[in-house]
Amino acid sequence: MSKALPKRSENYSEWYNEIVKRADLAENSAVRGCMVIKPYGFAIWEKMQRALDDMFKATGHQNAYFPLFVPKSFLEKEEEHAEGFAKECAVVTHYRLKNNPDGKGLIVDPNAKLEEELIIRPTSEAVIWNAYKGWIQSWRDLPILVNQWANVVRWEMRTRIFLRTAEFLWQEGHTAHATEEEAISETHQMLGVYAEFAEGWMALPVIQGVKSPSERFAGAVDTFCIEAIMQDGKALQAGTSHFLGQNFARSFDVQFVNKENQLEYPWATSWGVSTRLMGALIMAHSDDNGLVLPPKLAPIQVVIVPIYRSPEDLAAISEKIAPLLGELRAAGISIKYDDSDNQRSGWKFAEYELRGVPVRLGIGMRDIENGTVEVARRDTLTKEPRNANFSSPAEFVHEIKLLLDEIQENIYQRALKFREENTFLVDTWDEFKKQIEKGGFIMAHWDGTAETEAAIKDETKATIRCIPLLSAEQAGKCVYSGKESAKRVLFARAY
Amino acid sequence: MSKALPKRSENYSEWYNEIVKRADLAENSAVRGCMVIKPYGFAIWEKMQRALDDMFKATGHQNAYFPLFVPKSFLEKEEEHAEGFAKECAVVTHYRLKNNPDGKGLIVDPNAKLEEELIIRPTSEAVIWNAYKGWIQSWRDLPILVNQWANVVRWEMRTRIFLRTAEFLWQEGHTAHATEEEAISETHQMLGVYAEFAEGWMALPVIQGVKSPSERFAGAVDTFCIEAIMQDGKALQAGTSHFLGQNFARSFDVQFVNKENQLEYPWATSWGVSTRLMGALIMAHSDDNGLVLPPKLAPIQVVIVPIYRSPEDLAAISEKIAPLLGELRAAGISIKYDDSDNQRSGWKFAEYELRGVPVRLGIGMRDIENGTVEVARRDTLTKEPRNANFSSPAEFVHEIKLLLDEIQENIYQRALKFREENTFLVDTWDEFKKQIEKGGFIMAHWDGTAETEAAIKDETKATIRCIPLLSAEQAGKCVYSGKESAKRVLFARAY
Numbered sequence: 001m002s003k004a005l006p007k008r009s010e011n012y013s014e015w016y017n018e019i020v021k022r023a024d025l026a027e028n029s030a031v032r033g034c035m036v037i038k039p040y041g042f043a044i045w046e047k048m049q050r051a052l053d054d055m056f057k058a059t060g061h062q063n064a065y066f067p068l069f070v071p072k073s074f075l076e077k078e079e080e081h082a083e084g085f086a087k088e089c090a091v092v093t094h095y096r097l098k099n100n101p102d103g104k105g106l107i108v109d110p111n112a113k114l115e116e117e118l119i120i121r122p123t124s125e126a127v128i129w130n131a132y133k134g135w136i137q138s139w140r141d142l143p144i145l146v147n148q149w150a151n152v153v154r155w156e157m158r159t160r161i162f163l164r165t166a167e168f169l170w171q172e173g174h175t176a177h178a179t180e181e182e183a184i185s186e187t188h189q190m191l192g193v194y195a196e197f198a199e200g201w202m203a204l205p206v207i208q209g210v211k212s213p214s215e216r217f218a219g220a221v222d223t224f225c226i227e228a229i230m231q232d233g234k235a236l237q238a239g240t241s242h243f244l245g246q247n248f249a250r251s252f253d254v255q256f257v258n259k260e261n262q263l264e265y266p267w268a269t270s271w272g273v274s275t276r277l278m279g280a281l282i283m284a285h286s287d288d289n290g291l292v293l294p295p296k297l298a299p300i301q302v303v304i305v306p307i308y309r310s311p312e313d314l315a316a317i318s319e320k321i322a323p324l325l326g327e328l329r330a331a332g333i334s335i336k337y338d339d340s341d342n343q344r345s346g347w348k349f350a351e352y353e354l355r356g357v358p359v360r361l362g363i364g365m366r367d368i369e370n371g372t373v374e375v376a377r378r379d380t381l382t383k384e385p386r387n388a389n390f391s392s393p394a395e396f397v398h399e400i401k402l403l404l405d406e407i408q409e410n411i412y413q414r415a416l417k418f419r420e421e422n423t424f425l426v427d428t429w430d431e432f433k434k435q436i437e438k439g440g441f442i443m444a445h446w447d448g449t450a451e452t453e454a455a456i457k458d459e460t461k462a463t464i465r466c467i468p469l470l471s472a473e474q475a476g477k478c479v480y481s482g483k484e485s486a487k488r489v490l491f492a493r494a495y
Numbered sequence: 496m497s498k499a500l501p502k503r504s505e506n507y508s509e510w511y512n513e514i515v516k517r518a519d520l521a522e523n524s525a526v527r528g529c530m531v532i533k534p535y536g537f538a539i540w541e542k543m544q545r546a547l548d549d550m551f552k553a554t555g556h557q558n559a560y561f562p563l564f565v566p567k568s569f570l571e572k573e574e575e576h577a578e579g580f581a582k583e584c585a586v587v588t589h590y591r592l593k594n595n596p597d598g599k600g601l602i603v604d605p606n607a608k609l610e611e612e613l614i615i616r617p618t619s620e621a622v623i624w625n626a627y628k629g630w631i632q633s634w635r636d637l638p639i640l641v642n643q644w645a646n647v648v649r650w651e652m653r654t655r656i657f658l659r660t661a662e663f664l665w666q667e668g669h670t671a672h673a674t675e676e677e678a679i680s681e682t683h684q685m686l687g688v689y690a691e692f693a694e695g696w697m698a699l700p701v702i703q704g705v706k707s708p709s710e711r712f713a714g715a716v717d718t719f720c721i722e723a724i725m726q727d728g729k730a731l732q733a734g735t736s737h738f739l740g741q742n743f744a745r746s747f748d749v750q751f752v753n754k755e756n757q758l759e760y761p762w763a764t765s766w767g768v769s770t771r772l773m774g775a776l777i778m779a780h781s782d783d784n785g786l787v788l789p790p791k792l793a794p795i796q797v798v799i800v801p802i803y804r805s806p807e808d809l810a811a812i813s814e815k816i817a818p819l820l821g822e823l824r825a826a827g828i829s830i831k832y833d834d835s836d837n838q839r840s841g842w843k844f845a846e847y848e849l850r851g852v853p854v855r856l857g858i859g860m861r862d863i864e865n866g867t868v869e870v871a872r873r874d875t876l877t878k879e880p881r882n883a884n885f886s887s888p889a890e891f892v893h894e895i896k897l898l899l900d901e902i903q904e905n906i907y908q909r910a911l912k913f914r915e916e917n918t919f920l921v922d923t924w925d926e927f928k929k930q931i932e933k934g935g936f937i938m939a940h941w942d943g944t945a946e947t948e949a950a951i952k953d954e955t956k957a958t959i960r961c962i963p964l965l966s967a968e969q970a971g972k973c974v975y976s977g978k979e980s981a982k983r984v985l986f987a988r989a990y
Contacts, residue, residue: 029626031564031613036626039557039641046558062534063541068615068646068662069526069585072592076600086592086601090564092615093588093603095650097567097581105571106581108588108612117603118526120563120587120615131524131531140837146534151563151646155590167563342635 005354007288012232017161019282023291023355026161026278033159033166040355041278043299045169048277049149051201051296052171055193061145061173066127068151069118074126078251081125084218088155090120090166120153125219125244125270128174129252136176136266138257143186144176162279163236163495170274176249176266178258183267187243190271191224194239202277203294203412204228204284205419206238207441207490209466214450217270221245227465227490229419230283233439235465235492238280241271279495284415291356292378294411295404302328302335302400303357307345307364314339320368324393331397333404353378358407359400375400379407379414425488432479432491436460441492443471445485447478456480456491465490500849502783507727512656514777518786518850521656521773528654528661535850536773538794540664543772544644546696546791547666550688556640556668561622563646564613569621573746576620579713583650585615585661615648620714620739620765623669624747631671631761633752638681639671657774658731658990665769671744671761673753678762682738685766686719689734697772698789698907699723699779700914701733702936702985704961709945712765716740722960722985724914725778728934730960730987733775736766774990780906786851787873789906790899797823797830797895798852802840802859809834815863819888826892828899848873853902854895870895874902874909920983927974927986931955936987938966940980942973951975951986960985 005022006014020026025041028034037045053063069092075082096112099105121127128146135141149171159165173190177183191208198204206226216223220242228238249255249265258264285292295301304325306317318339328335336357338348345362352360362374362383371390376383388396422440426432435442446452446464456479457463467489478485500517501509515521520536523529532540548558564587571577591607594600616622623641630636644666654660668685672678686703693699701721711718715737723733744750744760753759780787790796799820801812813834823830831852833843840857847855857869857878866885871878883891917935921927930937941947941959952958962984973980 027626027629029562029622030569031562031566031622034562034564036562037560039559042559043557045560062538064534064537065532065540065664067524067526067529067531068648069529071526072601074525075592082601086594089590089592090587090613091589091592091603092585094586095584097570097584097586097614099581106567106577108586118585119592127524127526131522134522153563169560 005288005290008231015288016279016283019286019291019354020161025282025291028161031166033156035161035165035167037169037275040299044281044293044297045275045278047297047299048197048201049171052193052197052273053149055197056147056171056173059189059193061147061175063148064146065148065150066124066131068121070121070124070126072117072119074130075119077126078219078247080247081219081251085122085154088157089122090153090155092118092120121150122152122154123270123272124148124150124152124172124174125248126252129248129254129268132176132266133252133254136254136256139178139259142176142178142256142266143182145173145186146175147171147173160279162275162282165275168275170272172270172272175269176254177268178256178264178266180245180267183245183269184243187222187224187241187269187271190269191226191239191241194226194241194271194273197273198226198228198238199412201294201296202281202284203296203408203415204238204280205412205416207466207468208470209468209490211240211466212450212453212464212489214453215464217242219244219247221247224469225466227492228280228284229422229441229492230280230495231418232283233422233492235441235490235494236276236280236283237465237494238277239271239273242269244268244270285411286356289381290354292411293356293358295358295408298356298358299334300336300352300355300357301333301404302359302361303352304335304337304361304363305345305348305352306337306339307362311341313365314341316365317363317368320390321363324388324390324396327393327397328400331401333397333400349376353381358404375403377403377407379410426479427476429479432456432462433460436462436491436493439493441465441490443488444479444491445476445487446489447481447483447485449481452478452480452483461493462491463494465492465494500783500785503726510783511774511778514781514786514849515656520777520786523656526661528651530656530660530662532664532770535794539776539788539792540770540773542792542794543692543696544666547688547692547768548644550692551642551666551668554684554688556642556670558643559641560643560645561619561626563616565616565619565622567612567614569625570614572621573714573742576714576743576746580617580649583652584617585648585650587613587615616645617647617649618765618767619643619645619647619667619669620743621747624743624749624763627671627761628747628749631749631751634673634754637671637673637751637761638677640668640681641670642666642668655774657770657777660770663770665767667765667767670764671749672763673751673759673761675740675762678740678764679738682717682719682736682764682766685764686721686734686736689721689736689766689768692768693721693723693733694907696789696791697776697779698791698903698910699733699775700907700911702961702963703965704963704985706961707945707948707959707984709948710959712737714739714742716742719964720961722987723775723779724917724936724987725775725990726913727778728917728987730936730985730989731771731775731778732960732989733772734766734768737764739763739765779910781851784876785849787906788851788853790853790903793851793853794829795831795847795850795852796828796899797854797856798847799830799832799856799858800840800843800847801832801834802857808860809836811860812858812863815885816858819883819885819891822888822892823895826896828892828895844871848876853899870898872898872902874905921974922971924974927951927957928955931957931986931988934988936960936985938983939974939986940971940982941984942976942978942980944976947973947975947978956988957986958989960987960989
């Protein structure tokens with residue numbers, strides 16, 4: 001048996017790293033800050049992709065693909081955008097290597113210098129708006145509702161698997177509209193899609209809100225986000241949806257003839273979620289035994305472990321439960337029957353617990369005789385025998401389906417309860433400083449100035465995660481400056 | 496009405512470019528050699544991806560993701576591999592831009608030079624085998640059956656949309672095995688998967704074969720490929736599967752303890768297909784009216800165009816055919832009902848012809864009265880009225896399903912017939928030189944030497960596409976040197 005995981009309460013950060021490693025989700029690569037997403041981790045990401053992609057298409061979007069490279073001059077065009085991304089980008093300067101004339105190996109060929117440097121996309125507004133210039137002439141060409149699944153690179157100095165990596169995978173939607181209202185409505189719609197995905201699939205309750213100006217995406221008029229709480233009380237931004245106004249249209253000189261036959265700049269949005277969601281999924285639900293996966297995103301929803309002493313026992317079990325396996329598969333449940341003979345069943349139990357498989361069915365010789373199965377739930381770590389009726393298991397399979405739904409809901413409710421218990425209304429600066437050390441979401445009044453926001457961040461490392469869309473207008477005094485405030489905003493330390 | 500397409504017989508190359516453009520598949524980007532894949536083109540690629548991915552998974556493979564960057568020192572490790580890719584790669588040398596102190600805009604920050612240059616992956620053997628070093632210790636860790644969907648960059652000097660671009664999308668399988676036999680068998684299996692996909696989905700008949708040593712993948716022991724013929728008589732390599740022996744295991748020092756408790760190098764394969772397949776799909780089937788898509792890969796399989804004069808007519812048609820639309824969708828047929836009112840039906844007919852929609856249903860007021868539909872086939876450009884029975888259209892929908900199957904098969908048979916008519920057994924050098932000017936596949940004897948192969952290429956631009964797996968051993972004389980030959984090989988000019 002391998003060493004136990006570090007406990008969340010003792011070393012949250014190590015606990016996270018160890019789960020990522022032992023559940024075989026991902027690892028650091030030899031390239032600084034870049035990760036390798038291993039098959040089990042990637043299978044979870046694929047489930048996320050499929051669900052999100054279906055939701056994008058259901059809301060009228062189509063996928064496309066734009067180049068990896070952003071010419072330097074494109075990045076320069078939108079000033080704030082350039083400011084935001086220039087300092088952490090991978091720059092391609094040459095297009096050839098050659099044999100080292102002075103020795104072994106390869107060197108960059110100095111004769112193969114690019115006339116203009118190419119940036120590996122940190123995001124694709126610049127490249128995409130340059131293409132949209134050719135796509136948009138008339139109001140008939142609008143709206144453009146396009147998404148791409150891609151890799152992007154931001155040369156972060158401090159990296160952490162899934163949460164902050166130099167290269168990561170994401171999707172980025174980029175839309176163009178004839179009117180401001182339509183673009184704003186798209187921004188909200190996609191924020192809603194992200195919230196629905198986070199809550200319905202990831203079982204992750206989120207706060208929808210708008211960023212303060214200092215936390216806006218570089219080049220956006222408004223940035224909306226969904227914010228979730230992790231088990232250490234820190235916040236994690238799980239998705240953003242930006243209203244870009246006409247900024248990129250102007251920078252890239254994209255205009256269209258409107259219905260009144262006049263030239264106008266189209267209105268833009270962009271929105272994205274990334275492999276960062278993997279980090280959120282792990283940190284929100286998992287426990288000291290390992291990963292806990294919501295059934296809707298689990299690559300294996302049900303694992304079946306035969307408990308046997310002899311090959312004859314195994315054969316008897318395998319034969320008896322064949323109809324059950326068939327019926328589970330036919331019900332669309334993704335199952336694994338682990339009849340491998342190089343590990344004991346106890347080892348297997350621990351392994352699937354570590355990997356977060358929502359339901360485990362243990363079946364021994366006595367179960368075969370009695371027509372029973374031991375059903376273990378990953379979320380509650382409880383187990384109980386159930387009648388399976390191996391020769392006609394439809395009723396049992398139906399129960400398992402319901403159980404998976406119940407687990408999905410339970411994981412969500414547990415996370416919601418955790419957030420409620422860790423959200424605090426704070427009205428004094430002393431209380432604020434005390435609470436932020438203990439962690440959690442702090443709802444406090446803010447005077448709306450960047451100076452106060454910066455001072456609070458300096459003193460406590462807490463940032464305004466968002467101004468929640470749903471919180472009520474309620475006058476009060478800024479927790480830091482004592483000045484007037486119309487509404488509480490959400491503060492937290494964040495990933 | 497826009498200008499007619501160039502004819503294949505007059506300017507094949509322009510015909511291809513215009514189809515790519517007018518069917519809205521892709522376009523050149525502002526970045527040299529990189530393409531933008533537009534939504535309609537990407538929807539076809541997504542269908543290809545889904546079908547291939549299902550086949551990979553059905554053969555036991557899992558997806559994963561490895562870094563975009565290959566450190567220069569990794570590329571150097573396998574000598575032939577380095578030789579093959581160093582001359583056309585994008586090199587990242589810096590990780591930051593800064594404001595130009597002498598003027599406007601951004602410049603590369605000279606203080607942000609990387610200690611070691613990073614190459615944008617041209618293929619991922621090096622990065623992946625470096626990771627496998629940590630994954631493989633014992634025979635129990637094998638086989639590793641991993642695939643990734645990714646973008647890669649090869650700095651080609653002459654580019655052509657889909658066929659040869661600096662950045663392209665592909666999948667690359669990378670497997671590791673305990674025995675040579677198993678790795679060879681995997682190489683063949685994946686070649687078979689590619690052939691099945693090309694023929695069954697793309698309706699593209701292919702010749703399976705092995706490359707001559709000079710055409711091998713850099714670092715491979717053997718390269719297998721599928722080769723298809725295009726309508727201009729040129730060959731297109733549509734997929735490759737490499738047996739890599741122990742080359743990469745040795746270069747990256749990956750060893751495992753075998754069942755006899757001895758250290759051994761694992762055996763490797765890699766295999767890939769790319770967005771190049773889009774080029775093959777276009778060039779193999781399309782005609783002077785535009786794209787022709789096999790139904791299995793068509794984003795829209797059936798388009799329904801109402802033919803009307805007044806809004807009342809349109810409303811009557813729409814109401815009458817609602818059950819038909821529902822039934823077509825329920826049958827899993829992807830349909831589009833184009834009731835847009837800004838274009839005439841004649842324009843729409845031409846547009847969907849251009850876009851290669853396999854079946855078009857035209858429905859006018861008289862059809863509504865008679866319960867008929869005009870069914871037009873894209874592959875044969877024929878049309879005929881059929882009874883639709885709008886109130887109970889199940890039988891008609893069944894007919895449409897069969898028609899789609901028939902079109903899929905017809906496109907394949909037509910391409911197969913074309914290949915047969917354009918494959919020539921050639922036995923003399925004069926005949927060879929004459930035939931190669933006319934195009935087509937030439938089956939000829941070759942003495943097996945690189946010198947003869949090079950001489951033939953020099954004189955005729957024809958290359959050995961492959962040594963077909965299925966061609967019979969049959970002794971003869973080399974078409975060029977007159978020396979002994981055991982078997983005919985496939986020559987052609989190629990994309």
